[in-house]
Amino acid sequence: MSFNLDFIAKLYNNKNSYADVFTDDELEALHIQSGIEPLIKKYIEQKKQIFLTGNPGDGKTHLIKSLKPILNEYDAFVEQDANSIKDEEEFLCNLETAIGAGKPCIIAINEFPLLSLLQSLGERLPGFQQISSQREKGIIYNKGTEDLIRDVVVIDLNNRNLLSIEMAQKTLNKLLENSISCEGSNKINCCPSPQNIIKLKHPIVQERLLLLIDKIGSIGMHIVMRDLLGFFAYIITSGKKCIFREDEEFNKNQYFNLVFNGTNQLFTSLSSFDPYHYTHPEIDEMLWNGDLKDGWLFENEYEVPENAIDPIETFKSIKRKFFFENKRGSELLSLIPTEYQGYYEILKDLYDKDEEVISRIISGINKFFNPDDQDYDKLKIWTTHKYELRTYPKVAVSNKYAYLYQVELLVPKLPSHLKDIEYVPDHFLFRVYKSKDNSYVELRIDLSLYRVLTLVQKGYPSQLVPEQHQFKLFRFMNELTSLDSAIRTNDFIIRDMDNRSSFILKVNDVQFLSKRGYNP
Known part of the structure; x- marks a missing residue:
């Protein structure tokens, strides 16, 4: 089927679902094969229970229509729009009957209705534990554990990135x-x-x-x-x-x-x-x-x-x-x-102990709190106090730090059973480990925050950092203050966040010396 230019023009900013606007022939002509169709076909052949979830408009209905031949071939149980189920008991009965007959099942349901269904039916829903676990582990990181796929596969179209x-x-x-x-x-x-x-x-x-x-x-x-x-x-x-x-x-x-x-x-x-x-x-x-x-x-x-x-x-x-x-x-x-180039290289080539990248991020965070800081291998941990969560603190104090070896970087990916789906990572994690129980504190770094940290490292004034990033860094630092493996010193750096000056307090045998200025 060919498209005239007036038909193509209609595709721009069309807010309605294509499944509601175009004929079946037009939808078939517009369909672009992606990695997800062969994946779903494989799980239909294996007679899995497939939950196709995501946001409204993600293309769940269109996907099911494109798979109609194989769904008919295997006499699959199909719930094309589980968002509007009026009788949950009837749905549950039909699903259990199909599973008992050895049929594959595919249920299209948006993310929030799926959560509501899980809460409502609980363990009565076949595969409840598997569904819950796969929802939590829809994205994993370098060292993340994966579930063994048994009867159920949850495919979240919200994780599909079509901009590859x-x-x-x-x-x-x-x-x-x-x-x-x-x-x-x-x-x-x-x-x-x-x-x-x-x-x-x-x-x-x-x-x-x-x-x-x-x-x-x-x-x-x-x-x-x-x-x-x-x-x-x-x-x-x-x-x-x-x-x-x-x-x-x-x-x-x-x-x-x-x-x-x-x-x-x-x-x-x-x-x-x-x-x-x-x-x-x-x-x-x-x-x-x-x-x-x-x-x-x-x-x-x-x-x-x-x-x-x-x-x-x-x-x-x-x-x-x-x-x-x-x-x-x-x-x-x-x-x-x-900073753009560096970010893209991290997502493409990063391994978890890339010391050069970790050092740059440590330096950016250190300089956000104290522009005079020159440390690349020690992350200063600052304590701040404020009466309102989103207000800018007046003073920050530091006498603790975490070493570079306590930090690793983690890039997200899809679990191996979903690896054929188009996915492009949009962030990475800067994770600082505690030593005693292997717990950690982490900072989620996207392109915007990475740019800020790179610019601050090069001398960009921290006062001009957008509020949402300031809040994120202060919250991260507050979580780090509980780090039991942090190294403590007797030198307290007191930072006046308003006039950007520093004051050092040295504690020695219950005596103390103080001086203005800071030479790390």
């Missing part, structure tokens, strides 16, 4: 390969969509677009398939029918501008990687003057910004075009701030 390069490429090519361009040779001169389709099929253009999408896959954003389809639909059609596109400025609706101009969360995140933000003196001057003629994948003629009516907007557009359509465009990726 492979999945994004499949989705883009599904639309490109099945699109019907505008009819008539004159259309390409007034409607950019046919040209967008041609250019987005180019391997270099695709590679650079997919690299940007892959980067935002690690920032903690959860999207569903309709968001991804809507994104690509927009950069092809601007989300408008042909009749409206023809009357708009051609350049405005070219894909390299549309990538950064949409209005949902995906576009907002991509705007951080807009090539316009990254300065390259040589390239920028040549683009501004119209002197960059070599290396273009398509046409090398463009409006010269310095001669344009709106030079800034013209330069912004040509800089984006350069990134996607010039052989040197990849040079702009090297200009992405180092």
Whole structure:
């Protein structure tokens, strides 16, 4: 089945469930095979009890419809919408009957209704303990233990990340390969969509677009398939029918501008990687003057910004075009701030005792509390006191620290029985161990917090750290104060958090000496 451009335009920002909007034939044509379908098929063949859970709009209904042939083949028990069960006893009876008959079962249910069902039915629900355990261990870390899969499999679509390069490429090519361009040779001169389709099929253009999408896959954003389809639909059609596109400025609706101009969360995140933000003196001057003629994948003629009516907007557009359509465009990726690059490398290559990374994070936390601190191998533990939880403390005191060897870093992953599902980690854990009982305190570090710690380590004022990160660091430090394995000293560092000054109190045989300033 082919899609005309007006059909594709409808996919952008469609808030309704695709299962409610499109026909079965249209849904089948739009379906993109992911790692989850073969996984579910395997468990159906093994006659497992499958709980397909997640948030509204995650695609549970669409998935079940796409699996209809194998579900019919195995005469599976199917509950397509367990969110609206009116009679729990009837549901329980039907489920037990199907299990007793040796049939596979698949139940689609959102996260909160599943929790309510577990609380309501308790041990009466077949596989109750297995369901509860798998819900708790939906994400594991380097050294996390995994449950042995027996009768039940819980698949949480909330953990599926569709912003992987492979999945994004499949989705883009599904639309490109099945699109019907505008009819008539004159259309390409007034409607950019046919040209967008041609250019987005180019391997270099695709590679650079997919690299940007892959980067935002690690920032903690959860999207569903309709968001991804809507994104690509927009950069092809601007989300408008042909009749409206023809009357708009051609350049405005070219894909390299549309990538950064949409209005949902995906576009907002991509705007951080807009090539316009990254300065390259040589390239920028040549683009501004119209002197960059070599290396273009398509046409090398463009409006010269310095001669344009709106030079800034013209330069912004040509800089984006350069990134996607010039052989040197990849040079702009090297200009992405180092804290971004460092974070992506951690998620990709981290092992739990990466001392260099641990040292940098220790230094960032130390400098948040005391910018004069120079320790990389000892995490200072600060005690603060405040009457209201979210108020900024006036004073912090430290005479304890934890050594680098007490710290490890943990990156999340899916359990091995779900490893075929698309997943991109969006955080890692900075874990500090207590020695006596192997308990620990941990800090969850996402891209935003990692950037803050990296900048603070380089001298960024801690007063300017966003409130949510300040609160997170103070809470982490409060938990660390109970660390029984912390090393204590007789030197108390007293930090005035208002005027950013330090005072050292040395205690020696019930006497004390004090001095202002701090030389670690």
